[in-house]
Amino acid sequence: xxxxxxxxxxxxxxxxxxxxxxxxxxxxTLVYLHGFRSSPASIKARQFVRAVAALPAAARxxxxxxxxxxxxxxxxxxxxxxxxxxxxxxxxxxxLVGSSLGGYYATCLAERFGCRAVLINPAVRPxxxxxxxxxxxxxxxxxEAFEVTAGHFxxxxxxxxxxxxxxxxxFLLQRTGDEVLDWREAVAYYGGARQYVLGGGDHGWAxxxxxxxxxxxxxxxxxxxxxxxxxGAGPTIPAAPRAAARPDR
Numbered sequence: 001x002x003x004x005x006x007x008x009x010x011x012x013x014x015x016x017x018x019x020x021x022x023x024x025x026x027x028x029t030l031v032y033l034h035g036f037r038s039s040p041a042s043i044k045a046r047q048f049v050r051a052v053a054a055l056p057a058a059a060r061x062x063x064x065x066x067x068x069x070x071x072x073x074x075x076x077x078x079x080x081x082x083x084x085x086x087x088x089x090x091x092x093x094x095x096l097v098g099s100s101l102g103g104y105y106a107t108c109l110a111e112r113f114g115c116r117a118v119l120i121n122p123a124v125r126p127x128x129x130x131x132x133x134x135x136x137x138x139x140x141x142x143x144e145a146f147e148v149t150a151g152h153f154x155x156x157x158x159x160x161x162x163x164x165x166x167x168x169x170x171f172l173l174q175r176t177g178d179e180v181l182d183w184r185e186a187v188a189y190y191g192g193a194r195q196y197v198l199g200g201g202d203h204g205w206a207x208x209x210x211x212x213x214x215x216x217x218x219x220x221x222x223x224x225x226x227x228x229x230x231x232g233a234g235p236t237i238p239a240a241p242r243a244a245a246r247p248d249r
Contacts, residue, residue: 029086037140041141041142097118127156
């Protein structure tokens with residue numbers, strides 16, 4: 001695990017293209033940010049890596065899945081430093097994909113760099129939601145022990161975005177069956193953003209794979225190539241920023 005939160009490697013080669021505001025093609029870069037007590041070895045992260053790897057080389061974006069520091073300020077600073085160093089034009093070529101606490105980080109970074117962000121069951125108030133976890137915790141995938149302190153909550157509160165700007169650059173994917181976080185808070189907080197709210201499910205989004213093509217299309221990956229990533233229809237990206245819960249499946 002990286003002590004600084006800095007992405008340690010490029011997992012996949014550069015290939016895909018998005019479009020700038022003037023219509024010129026630009027190289028697409030994706031960064032997947034895992035959640036609390038998680039890692040790049042999480043189920044969703046591995047599914048996302050496999051889906052991107054399955055894309056044709058000409059349409060395949062660059063993807064990085066960093067091992068984030070458990071210290072919030074270090075995690076955010078590490079990813080920000082990597083973006084500044086590695087991404088020429090974040091506003092036109094970068095999409096952050098954040099799960100749970102990673103969604104909170106993605107929102108902070110999207111506001112800072114003007115890039116797109118996909119939020120998967122995101123944390124909205126982690127400085128309060130994580131309070132019961134103060135003390136020694138264990139990473140669910142690496143087995144590494146780490147300490148959660150009151151200072152971490154202060155760091156999280158300090159980076160809070162009171163209100164998102166330019167809702168069109170956000171895409172919220174939310175399950176109403178989230179047993180960890182109140183799904184209604186995310187729907188309200190990301191008001192004005194594209195939203196896909198699906199009934200039932202859980203916080204980990206066990207059936208996440210079918211949603212990946214829509215995420216890739218939002219990131220600017222060629223629509224036909226994105227469809228090949230999962231060999232299925234998946235959700236469509238909402239044309240209007242309105243949320244409507246759908247029945248359980």
